[in-house]
Amino acid sequence: MPNWVEIIIRSVTLLLVLFVLSKGLGKKSLAQMTAFESMVMIVIGGIVALNTVNPATPIVYGLTALAVWFMIPYIAVFIAMKSKRFRNVTQGKGTVLIQNGKIMEDNLKKERVSTDDLLSKLRNNQIFTAADVEFAVIEPNGDVNVLPQKQHQPVTPSILGINVSPVKEPQTVIMDGKVLLEPLANASLNPNWLETELEKMNVSIENVFLGQVDSDGQLTVDLFDDQLSVPSPTEKPLLLATMKKCQADLEMFALETENEQSKTLYQTNSERLQQAISKLKPYVNE
Incomplete structure (x- = not known):
């Protein structure tokens, strides 16, 4: 067999073996190792x-060596899951770079991190002043995680006392013009519903590059033709508008009727519906 043919066979064989072994070693990228x-x-x-x-x-010989060097990290990971001391030796542990707003110069030297490197990593975390940091630690893979001081942390709805609706993972139900049945079923929907929603938008499935359904059951689509636009979902605004109309109708019925019992009934239900609108407004008016 010519050498060049053997090299091709070896290359393909070892590539396939290496691919299988790399899948067994996990999904870490080179930067995370x-x-x-x-x-x-x-x-x-x-x-x-x-x-x-x-x-x-x-x-x-090559396959044997690959098997041995594959087993080394595989066994090391298994032992590391059982022993923190072994994990600290093989994987390392985080080192504090900033604590209580004070830069730990000795730890910077220990981890071979210069001042410029530290400032660069802070900027990667959207922080441009070291004094704004409460706590920062460099992880074994070199990433720096930062906790800003309380006054410099982003404002969240919970801080403002605002109720927001829970959000689940959006389901991609159309990709490259084809319906994906499994995500559609995960959203408790069916192809007939999807066709109906697309008809409302005057769009055919073949023209949809990407279609996603959010946790509220609203469908958003992106078309192959970037020159065309599709209407935004209207389910939640329509629901809020319908509830407001019903509440207004109940108030009107209460004003128009002369029957005291009916008036009280209309007023009571109008107030209850208004309370429901107030509670649901943060969820449906986003």
Whole structure:
């Protein structure tokens, strides 16, 4: 067999093996790997390269070496899940860079982080003044997580005392002009409902690049033709408007009737509906 043919066969074989092994090592990107994991990946890459371009070495040797170097991190991860001390050795642990608004210079030197590096990582967290930081820690993979001081944290609805509706994961029900039945079922909907909603928008499924349903059952679509526009969902505004109309009708009935019992009934239900509108308004008027 010519050497070039053998190199092609070795390359394809080792590539497939390496792909399978990398799936077994998890979904971490290179930037998220610890020093130990990066070292293992470098060695595995070297094994693949050497066994690819050296036909004199039996490929079984390369496969054996790959199996050994795959088992090393696999076993290390298993042990690390059971032992924090072992995990600290192989994966490292976080180091505090800023505490109570004070930069820990000794820890910066320990982690080989310069002042410029620290400021750059703070800017990545949308913080431009070190004095605004309450706490910052560098993780084993090099990421810096920051807790801003209370007065510099973003305002949330809970701080303002505002009730907001819970939000679930949107379901992608149309992709590249094709209906995805599983996400549609996850949203407790069916193709007939989808066709009806698209008819309201005067849009056909074939023209939809992406269609998503939110937790409120509202469908939003993006079309292949960027020049065309589609109306925004109106379910929640229509619901609020209908409730307000019903409440106004009850008030009108209470004013028009001369029967005291009916007047009291209309007024009571009008007040109850107004209370319901007040409670639902944050959820439907977003």
